[in-house]
Amino acid sequence: GIQVEQSPPDLILQEGANSTLRCNFSDSVNNLQWFHQNPWGQLINLFYIPSGTKQNGRLSATTVATERYSLLYISSSQTTDSGVYFCAVEAIKAAGNKLTFGGGTRVLVKP
Amino acid sequence: DTGVSQDPRHKITKRGQNVTFRCDPISEHNRLYWYRQTLGQGPEFLTYFQNEAQLEKSRLLSDRFSAERPKGSFSTLEIQRTEQGDSAMYLCASSQNLRGDFSYEQYFGPGTRLTVT
Numbered sequence: 001g002i003q004v005e006q007s008p009p010d011l012i013l014q015e016g017a018n019s020t021l022r023c024n025f026s027d028s029v030n031n032l033q034w035f036h037q038n039p040w041g042q043l044i045n046l047f048y049i050p051s052g053t054k055q056n057g058r059l060s061a062t063t064v065a066t067e068r069y070s071l072l073y074i075s076s077s078q079t080t081d082s083g084v085y086f087c088a089v090e091a092i093k094a095a096g097n098k099l100t101f102g103g104g105t106r107v108l109v110k111p
Numbered sequence: 112d113t114g115v116s117q118d119p120r121h122k123i124t125k126r127g128q129n130v131t132f133r134c135d136p137i138s139e140h141n142r143l144y145w146y147r148q149t150l151g152q153g154p155e156f157l158t159y160f161q162n163e164a165q166l167e168k169s170r171l172l173s174d175r176f177s178a179e180r181p182k183g184s185f186s187t188l189e190i191q192r193t194e195q196g197d198s199a200m201y202l203c204a205s206s207q208n209l210r211g212d213f214s215y216e217q218y219f220g221p222g223t224r225l226t227v228t
Contacts, residue, residue: 048216097215
């Protein structure tokens with residue numbers, strides 16, 4: 001099946017810093033989503049971005065489908081940005097619309 | 112749009128007992144998914160429904176697991192004869208194709224955290 005790798009696995013930031021999270025995937029995809037999992041376990045939708053670039057406030061994402069990677073940018077980080085960020089993809093070859101998740105990037109923003 | 116809801120949020124059970132979880136999807140969504148997440152890992156797909164039909168099951172879904180979506184609305188996930196290895200967060204998601212293409216954006220509920228003692 002498709003492989004999804006996220007880097008870095010852990011990230012410690014000072015409040016106000018910028019950062020880039022990366023997601024590499026091993027095959028062509030129909031769908032790519034970025035999620036933020038809060039300390040209570042809730043997965044919050046950040047972006048639905050199978051290709052192109054999107055921005056939402058301090059967050060933006062870019063997916064280059066032909067090169068099989070996506071980037072999530074966090075600018076002017078805040079303590080509330082702490083948590084785990086997951087990239088999830090739906091492989092074109094996969095039956096159904098199941099998402100395959102990467103291992104996540106654990107982000108800690110210090111005040 | 113009240114979002115995906117799950118009940119209970121937490122469940123502690125003894126090994127060998129049966130447990131059942133419920134998921135209520137976003138009202139107009141016709142697809143419903145179950146995932147399992149263990150500590151420090153990303154969620155893993157278990158099964159999904161298109162309306163009331165269960166269309167795919169993962170190899171992770173052993174014979175002790177069964178899922179239903181009887182009227183194409185809410186869904187239940189039952190685990191029989193629970194084992195300590197079943198301890199995990201069970202997540203439900205729903206989606207609806209609004210874009211006329213093959214891909215569906217999924218929205219997740221808060222999860223049910225199961226602890227088997």
